[in-house]
Amino acid sequence: MQNTAPHVIGTKQGQAVALRISGTKAAFYNCSFFGNQDTLYDHKGLHYFNNCFIQGSVDFIFGSGRSFYENCHLNSIAKKVASLTAQKRSNSSLASGFSFKDSTITGSGLIYLGRAWGDYSRVIFSYTFMDKIILPQGWNDWGDQRRDSRVYYGEYKCTGPGANLTGRVAWARVLTDEEARPFIGTYYVEGDTWLISP
Template sequence: MAAPAHSSYVCIFVVTLFMFISASSHAVAAVTSAAILVTVDQSGNGDYEKIQDAIDAVPSDNKEVIFILVKAGIYKEKIVVPANKPFITISGSKANGTIITWNESGEIFESPTFTVLASDFVARYLTIQNTFGPGAKAVALRVSGDRAAFFGCRISSYQDTLLDDTGRHYYKSCYIEGAVDFIFGNAASLFENCHLHSLSEGDAAITAQRRQSPSEDTGFTFLGCKITGVRSAVLGRPWGAYSRVVFALTYMSNVILPQGWDDWGDESKQSTVFYREYKCYGPGANVRKRVEWSGKLADNEAQFFLTKNMIGGKSWIRSTPTRFKKASIRHA
């Protein structure tokens, strides 16, 4: 089927995204009414044919919202959003139609398909994957910037899929797949209405959170999520001694082993980790055989984890722009 005319495509796309954001239960505080529109199209009908070229054209210390609209296709690129280029949004129209893929193993900071170092970054409706498979660390997405948000994205690898490194992050309606420690790092992050799919064949952990002292305001909260898998897994293990992970109002299939959590072979961490569950449901949510050093949240304790307050998100998660202006940042 031929692609619609450019103006019609943008109009339909903006309306769709606006409806998606409006459905959120919380008003978004950081409202952006206009953005510079940049298009990426492999067929040559956009401003750029590669995503990285569009990012590279954004001025250093950028202060305007740049909306990079990526047309459907499979983009075999290793992407980096530099720290000096904030306020970038990269968006497809459907996650399964806009695929960013790479195949690389190695150190966690070197292997990612997609690396975000900038603050105030947004990704929408993208598939970000590392296809290396079992046998080594192979990160799909590394997020090391502050105030980053991901909506409707699919993030997949096998070992160490999502390096949720540092900063405050928000993931809404994302699909995240992997086997070993596939959501790991020391960010302060809220995962809302996300689908976590474990490829573990035994007792590998879904999370490996790295909070290293009680003074750090970091941790992962999974709110209203769904957990499925191919065989069996645990919810998490402590990469850092003060690892903090909360699952609230989440469906857990029978993939979750009865013990729920693992201490990574270090009993000393049992007294310092903060692993809690709140009103989760499904066959994997039965807490009767959970390790004694995990626990359930009381209603008053849970309130902090049931909103965006943990990440201060109401002040920085920005809405979809309602007006666009064409870019003037093309390469010569």
């Protein structure tokens, strides 16, 4: 899926959404998503992505969905500082967040793993290879320090030069086995009740 809308001369390159998913219990296998800013609008609902390629520049996976990304390739085409995710969990009671497992992050630019679109934004990366494009800070509070104590940004057994935890913001979490467990299987999206093998 690709957003091929032509660039309007005289304007800045802005949103280029390739897919918006607002339904629940949706699964994507072996799919590719190409855009620029805001490639994949993971709006709301339970979602599962397996072996997918997702490419963009700024906040290219964003929304309020509760989604599990497994064996996915996340490719940045940013030309400057940008962010991979912008998750919008707005209060602590919402069962919302993005979890990435066994994935790969490559590309260009210098990017944050995520920035807090919502006050209680939640994103977890586990067993993921991170190339050198990841900024040492790792995460961004979108200019609102009140969010530092509310967001849930975690990393678990990731590898690669971008996974070096030296320089990470103080409010990022290095997860223990027990803390990571709820996020590293399809049960995170209640997959045992609806996922069907492809």
